[in-house]
Structure formats: C-alpha cells, structure tokens
Amino acid sequence: MASTTPRYWLMKSEPEECSIDDALAAPKATVPWVGVRNYQARNFMRDGMRVGDGVLFYHSSCAEPGIVGIARVASGVRADPTQFDAKSPYYDAASKLDAPRWLLVDVQALRKTRVLGLPELRGVPALADMMVLRKGNRLSITPVDAAHWRLIADGLLA
DNA sequence: GCCAACGTTGGC
DNA sequence: GCCAACGTTGGC
Numbered sequence: 001m002a003s004t005t006p007r008y009w010l011m012k013s014e015p016e017e018c019s020i021d022d023a024l025a026a027p028k029a030t031v032p033w034v035g036v037r038n039y040q041a042r043n044f045m046r047d048g049m050r051v052g053d054g055v056l057f058y059h060s061s062c063a064e065p066g067i068v069g070i071a072r073v074a075s076g077v078r079a080d081p082t083q084f085d086a087k088s089p090y091y092d093a094a095s096k097l098d099a100p101r102w103l104l105v106d107v108q109a110l111r112k113t114r115v116l117g118l119p120e121l122r123g124v125p126a127l128a129d130m131m132v133l134r135k136g137n138r139l140s141i142t143p144v145d146a147a148h149w150r151l152i153a154d155g156l157l158a
Numbered sequence: 159g160c161c162a163a164c165g166t167t168g169g170c
Numbered sequence: 171g172c173c174a175a176c177g178t179t180g181g182c
C-alpha cells in the first residue's frame with residue numbers, strides 16, 4: 001500500500017565537494033545530489049525516496065567525519081547531468097541520453113548541527129546497527145531506522 | 159600514505 | 171558463471 005510514513009536516510013558528501021555550509025548557502029538551501037555512481041545507492045533514491053524524507057547530512061573523507069546537519073529530500077529522481085559532461089569527474093561515457101544510468105534527487109538543507117562524529121556515534125549502543133557504522137561500509141546513501149532518526153535528530157542533535 | 163572492504167571488469 | 175585483478179571509498 002502507498003504509505004505516507006516518513007522515511008529517513010543518511011547521505012554522505014565530501015565537504016570539499018559540497019559541505020553543509022555550501023548546501024545552506026545555495027538557493028533555497030537546495031543542491032542537486034550529483035555524483036552517485038553506485039547502483040545500490042542509486043536504487044535507494046529511485047525506489048525508496050519520497051519528497052519530504054528526512055536526511056542526515058554526513059561529511060566523509062575529511063578531518064572530522066560525521067553527521068553535520070539535518071536536511072530533507074526536496075525532489076523526485078531525475079537524470080544526473082554530470083554523467084553526460086565529458087569534463088566532469090562523474091562523466092560516464094557508457095551512459096546514454098535516452099537511457100541515463102545515474103540519477104539524483106535535490107536535497108534541501110534545513111539546519112546545521114554540531115558535528116556528531118563517528119566515535120560518538122559508535123559510543124551509543126542504541127545506534128550500533130546503523131548501516132553507516134558497519135565495518136567497511138562504503139555506501140554513500142543508507143536508510144536510517146525511525147528509532148535511530150529520533151535518537152539523533154530529536155535527541156543528540158535537538 | 160596505508161589498508162580493509164567492497165564493487166566492477168574481463169578473461170576464460 | 172566463476173573468480174582474479176583492479177579500482178574506489180573512506181577511516182585512520
């Protein structure tokens with residue numbers, strides 16, 4: 001059945017590419033989530049995301065990796081234009097205009113938070129089974145349990 | 159810079 | 171379809 005139950009996600013961004021500050025400074029605090037080049041992450045956007053879903057904005061590959069803000073899914077999926085841009089690091093020569101391989105959604109930043117870093121996240125027993133904390137996890141988009149969302153967005157980062 | 163984990167590619 | 175080689179992610 002169709003559900004209006006909010007869903008929640010964690011989305012990684014390298015702050016040198018797009019930080020929470022960059023997102024908040026963008027028009028309508030909204031940025032196109034370019035560069036996803038992993039099928040599992042793409043499928044989460046395509047099959048799982050709805051406009052309005054909650055997003056934990058995460059900084060990766062940086063000095064202090066962790067959750068740095070609260071955002072929301074602000075659009076449905078569409079083709080990621082960078083896959084067709086030969087000058088882009090995200091260019092994919094094998095992707096066809098009439099059959100785009102890579103998709104994106106718009107993400108609207110709602111507020112910046114303190115940095116909720118990996119060591120602190122790992123120290124909360126109730127969060128132990130978060131996907132992002134699993135050893136070797138590389139997925140840039142992961143679903144977040146409602147209980148985990150509440151504990152983080154309404155608790156640790158309230 | 160190192161390296162563990164994991165995804166993709168391509169020979170067979 | 172198997173699987174070794176290779177590339178990428180991302181924490182440390």
